[in-house]
């Protein structure tokens with residue numbers, strides 16, 4: 001068995017593939033920008049976390065001890081990423097006439113529900129921004145003398161005080177390209193508030209005392225502080241959606257440079273993280289799916305329409321994380337069918353293996369050699385896969401390893417997994433181990449899913465699943481009795497309630513809701 005090729009990841013800082021060489025031997029420390037919890041996450045947001053999850057699973061599979069942090073932004077993210085507008089949470093709280101804390105709690109729970117439904121592993125820690133206010137003030141105090149200046153509206157970061165500002169975004173910093181210069185007195189258009197002072201005569205629901213007056217931290221400051229505090233500068237990888245490459249992460253990097261010693265960005269000791277990775281957008285026909293535009297699809301809608309959430313995970317894995325992915329219901333249906341085929345193949349393997357075990361139990365004395373029971377183990381070890389049939393499985397496994405090592409090419413990794421499933425004359429237990437090991441990286445949960453879990457069953461269907469199964473049982477009995485009139489009547493009855501009976505369906509479905 002050849003070792004897996006070196007893991008290479010695309011670093012947005014220099015727009016190149018780079019070998020992953022950990023800062024701390026044997027460890028991988030990853031920070032992922034979390035959601036701003038002022039609204040439900042949409043499936044575009046969740047693409048960012050499926051990507052970060054595959055990255056984390058890949059690092060675990062490669063044997064690194066992973067520390068993954070995802071934050072929860074419950075303060076500081078303004079309606080405009082640059083520096084203008086209102087705090088997203090304050091605005092929603094006012095609209096819904098609720099406390100910010102209740103808004104944050106409600107939408108954090110909704111986010112975590114989606115995380116579980118998509119088989120995204122829990123990070124080592126969910127860091128909540130408002131738990132780190134004291135650390136944010138300390139950080140700002142440290143960089144203030146050389147890098148900040150105060151205006152009535154808050155403490156501002158002067159981007160001209162650090163080398164290479166905006167390189168991540170490839171922005172023209174002089175002009176502050178794409179920025180909105182709305183604040184009187186800013187030295188450079190791209191300067192941003194790291195502390196926003198509450199205007200005189202106003203109160204905010206979330207505000208704290210600081211050397212710059214009562215107010216709240218800036219969004220960019222939060223991530224610099226939590227990343228540095230929880231992972232230590234420099235850490236290995238920082239991730240987020242591609243929109244973060246334009247403003248949020250350049251600003252985080254500038255703060256990190258100020259904090260860590262101001263050198264240029266070719267040295268991770270200054271930018272805070274060695275590799276900055278960004279997933280591309282999930283788009284719909286009208287453009288990027290976005291919370292702020294008000295029109296978006298929640299994972300719950302997909303579930304209510306009857307789709308397993310894992311079909312959406314499959315849809316994400318089918319595309320490379322750096323490519324745009326267009327959502328369509330047809331695409332989701334195709335991803336579901338692909339998932340169903342894999343689950344059916346795994347079910348067959350499990351059955352064949354169970355048959356072998358029971359046949360050998362009945363034909364050999366208990367003490368003699370019997371087929372090993374298959375035990376699903378967490379994580380990937382090649383030892384689990386090696387055995388007599390290793391040679392037959394090796395090409396698929398090597399392809400799988402190479403695909404993931406090549407900047408997480410999940411789309412090819414999926415085809416390698418399908419190839420492994422179709423290889424003939426392999427001991428089923430050994431094949432199950434290979435599939436389980438591959439799935440530990442892709443996170444589809446193939447060994448836990450049953451074909452019936454993937455049946456499309458919309459929430460608003462007028463008939464329950466138990467009623468359908470019961471009618472089908474009665475129909476089966478009628479057919480055994482050659483009572484075709486009853487069988488047809490039951491079929492028509494089901495059709496009237498929107499159920500198509502699917503005799504002889506190649507995927508083994510007995511029915512579907514029309």
Ligand SMILES: Nc1ncnc2c1ncn2[C@@H]1O[C@H](COP(=O)(O)OP(=O)(O)OP(=O)(O)O)[C@@H](O)[C@H]1O
Pocket residue numbers: 033034035036037043044045046047048240241242243244279280281282283288289290291292293
């Ligand atoms: N359409 C999308 N496709 C993929 N990732 C996205 C998309 N929209 C946002 N993201 C990413 O989702 C993560 C969470 O974003 P966040 O909760 O801050 O969204 P937001 O900026 O409030 O919402 P929106 O951008 O939808 O208005 C970020 O990493 C962001 O880059």
Ligand SMILES: [Zn+2]
Pocket residue numbers: 032033034223248
């Ligand atoms: Zn962030």
